[in-house]
Each structure stands twice: as structure tokens, then as C-alpha cells.
Amino acid sequence: QQQVKQSPQSLIVQKGGIPIINCAYENTAFDYFPWYQQFPGKGPALLIAIRPDVSEKKEGRFTISFNKSAKQFSLHIMDSQPGDSATYFCAASNNAGNMLTFGGGTRLMVKP
Amino acid sequence: EAQVTQNPRYLITVTGKKLTVTCSQNMNHEYMSWYRQDPGLGLRQIYYSMNVEVTDKGDVPEGYKVSRKEKRNFPLILESPSPNQTSLYFCASRSRGLAGNTGELFFGEGSRLTVL
Numbered sequence: 565q566q567q568v569k570q571s572p573q574s575l576i577v578q579k580g581g582i583p584i585i586n587c588a589y590e591n592t593a594f595d596y597f598p599w600y601q602q603f604p605g606k607g608p609a610l611l612i613a614i615r616p617d618v619s620e621k622k623e624g625r626f627t628i629s630f631n632k633s634a635k636q637f638s639l640h641i642m643d644s645q646p647g648d649s650a651t652y653f654c655a656a657s658n659n660a661g662n663m664l665t666f667g668g669g670t671r672l673m674v675k676p
Numbered sequence: 677e678a679q680v681t682q683n684p685r686y687l688i689t690v691t692g693k694k695l696t697v698t699c700s701q702n703m704n705h706e707y708m709s710w711y712r713q714d715p716g717l718g719l720r721q722i723y724y725s726m727n728v729e730v731t732d733k734g735d736v737p738e739g740y741k742v743s744r745k746e747k748r749n750f751p752l753i754l755e756s757p758s759p760n761q762t763s764l765y766f767c768a769s770r771s772r773g774l775a776g777n778t779g780e781l782f783f784g785e786g787s788r789l790t791v792l
Contacts, residue, residue, distance in 0.1 A: 568718075570718070570785075573716065598780075604787055605785070606688075606784075607680070607766050607768070607784050607786055608719070608766070608783050609744075609783065610780040610781065613780075625677040626742075644687050644766030653719065661779070662707075662724055662726060662732065663721055663724065663735070664721070665721075665735075666711075667718050668717055668718040668721040669718045
């Protein structure tokens with residue numbers, strides 16, 4: 565049973581589009597929500613992270629929206645580029661940080 | 677260069693033949709962890725270590741062992757591999773950090789294991 569559910573599993577958008585990836589969690593003890601980006605043949609790398617005291621965080625073209633009452637958070641990629649084509653993982657952790665629970669991943673393809 | 681190094685990167689083995697996947701980090705990180713990545717299931721934590729000689733089970737520890745005798749190394753041991761352990765394995769590390777115990781995880785490049 566996955567504690568962090570991610571959708572969609574795959575996503576295709578045109579260059580310039582705004583892909584949105586959604587995640588939902590169950591454990592109310594989670595208070596740290598990162599997103600990781602993984603290119604083929606590489607390990608995941610931290611993209612952006614949020615804590616539940618804010619509802620939105622932007623870093624460049626990447627934005628996390630967070631809805632604490634609904635226990636949902638999402639990643640938006642503005643003006644998407646072919647170089648953004650990768651697998652994206654949402655994750656969640658409590659403050660102890662000993663276990664980071666990942667969603668199932670979304671394979672994004674941005675067409676030129 | 678700061679990095680997490682895993683070896684081997686690729687391995688094909690047979691059922692029951694013990695194997696070890698090594699992991700080493702050069703960032704003086706206290707925390708290290710092993711994950712397996714399977715399609716549709718994301719990354720699932722196998723074992724983690726908060727510091728030297730301190731290890732604990734993650735979500736899917738069955739069939740695996742770990743040890744943390746030195747701060748930089750965290751090997752993953754499969755005593756008797758089975759086909760359901762065919763997967764892509766990642767080692768990761770992070771520092772304790774200031775904001776509680778959360779923070780950026782640094783991943784290795786992965787070890788693809790096939791058990792026949």
C-alpha cells in the first residue's frame with residue numbers, strides 16, 4: 565500500500581505547455597514534501613521541496629502547490645522544454661527524516 | 677567532486693549466489709539509505725542508516741542485509757538472491773542538516789541487478 569499516490573503515470577505535452585503532476589498522501593505526520601527529477605541512466609536529483617506552512621513555492625519554471633486540508637500537492641512546470649523530459653517523483657517525510665516515501669513516478673515527455 | 681558511488685552498475689547473477697553491492701559517499705554524510713526502483717512502484721526504501729553502526733529497516737527489507745562499519749560506506753548484501761529481487765537499486769546519502777533531519781538526498785547512478 566503506497567502512502568504517497570502519484571498521477572498520472574505518464575504525460576506527453578508540447579513544448580511551452582504546462583504539465584501538472586499530482587500527489588496525495590495519507591500520513592498526517594508528513595511535513596516535508598520534495599520532488600525529484602530523474603533522467604535515464606541517472607539517479608534522482610532534488611528539484612524543489614515544500615513544507616506545509618506555505619501553500620506554494622516557485623523555483624524558476626517549477627512550482628509546487630500544496631493543499632494541507634486535502635493532503636494533496638502538485639508540481640507545475642511552466643513553459644516546458646524538451647530538456648524537461650524525465651521521470652518525476654514526489655515524496656514525503658516526517659521531521660525525523662529517517663524514511664522518505666516516494667510516489668510511483670510520472671514519465672514526462674515534452675515534444676518539440 | 678561530491679558523489680555517491682555504487683558498484684557494480686550492472687550485474688546478472690543466478691538464484692542463491694550471494695552478492696554485495698557497494699556504496700561509498702565522499703560528502704561526510706551521516707545518513708545513508710538503499711532504495712529499489714520498480715516500474716509503477718517508484719522508489720521503495722530497503723534499509724537506512726542514521727550513522728555508523730546504526731541501521732534500520734525500511735519498507736521492503738526482506739532478503740537484504742546491510743552494515744555501516746564506516747561513515748562513508750554502506751554495502752547492500754543479498755545473501756540468497758531470488759528473481760523477485762531483480763530491480764534497479766539506488767544508494768543515497770544526506771547530511772543531518774539544520775532543518776530537522778530532512779534535506780536533499782544525493783543518489784548514486786544505480787545498480788541494475790538481474791537474478792535468473
